[in-house]
């Protein structure tokens with residue numbers, strides 16, 4: 001057979017390449033201990049659909065990112081994360097700078113599972129398995145946050161959901177992993193009360209595409225939802241590469257509790273002193289710490305990740321997130 005024929009066969013093979021029916025399932029064994037049954041049922045259904053499932057447990061923070069960075073897309077069509085938004089965030093960081101990565105699916109075993117809510121995923125084994133084997137791939141450009149000014153020297157941290165500074169970041173920073181395991185969502189309520197008692201009227205400077213704002217708290221988000229099913233940015237959609245900047249523009253302990261209550265009641269977007277602006281480049285810094293004298297944390301997808309000042313933009317690459325078809 002001549003060289004041209006081999007070339008044609010090669011091209012044909014490339015054009016008819018179908019991804020392998022195999023999923024690399026990355027499990028955070030610490031998350032969702034009470035929902036082990038759900039994971040087992042999902043695995044059974046995916047295997048029954050003719051797919052291979054290779055399960056790897058993480059042994060600590062950072063493992064999920066490394067697994068995603070090195071996952072061979074010619075062996076696995078899908079990486080599924082069995083864990084919460086923090087473990088998903090690691091995988092997003094591992095995939096965001098790869099052009100050839102597998103698609104990403106979720107088995108929601110976390111505390112808040114914001115991304116699962118955002119993707120409209122039902123928390124049932126049949127729906128989760130169906131999404132893994134035949135979900136619709138949504139191309140999502142993650143947000144990207146770095147400490148300090150945008151001068152290209154800091155290592156950016158990607159987020160599929162949000163980065164926040166102020167009250168919510170302090171609450172997140174104050175909830176330890178063991179406490180979250182023990183109390184679940186109640187850990188955040190408990191910590192919110194502590195932070196409300198310690199409250200100081202810190203002023204944050206927020207710049208969005210060159211326009212300057214001041215806020216008592218700020219959440220820069222790619223998603224509509226926050227802390228589970230609650231809505232903070234009604235016009236946000238993951239598919240649209242835009243940052244929605246949620247500004248809490250009133251200071252004081254009572255105002256903070258009022259914002260929290262409005263969030264839980266689904267009224268935050270219509271609450272006085274709250275607004276959402278959109279943009280592509282955001283910086284957040286401390287204007288006045290009101291004598292607080294403490295580290296000003298930045299939460300990324302629900303984990304205490306960075307310290308102010310921070311610069312936020314969109315990652316150059318994209319991740320394929322699987323959502324129900």
Ligand SMILES: Nc1ncnc2c1ncn2[C@@H]1O[C@H](COP(=O)(O)OP(=O)(O)OP(=O)(O)O)[C@@H](O)[C@H]1O
Nearest residue numbers: 031058059060061083084085086087110111112113
């Ligand atoms: N084996 C492990 N041991 C300890 N920590 C881990 C392990 N695997 C992952 N992690 C880290 O644990 C953190 C929290 O995990 P995860 O987000 O999966 O659960 P969660 O906190 O219950 O859920 P959510 O983020 O939805 O509230 C993540 O930041 C992740 O990096």
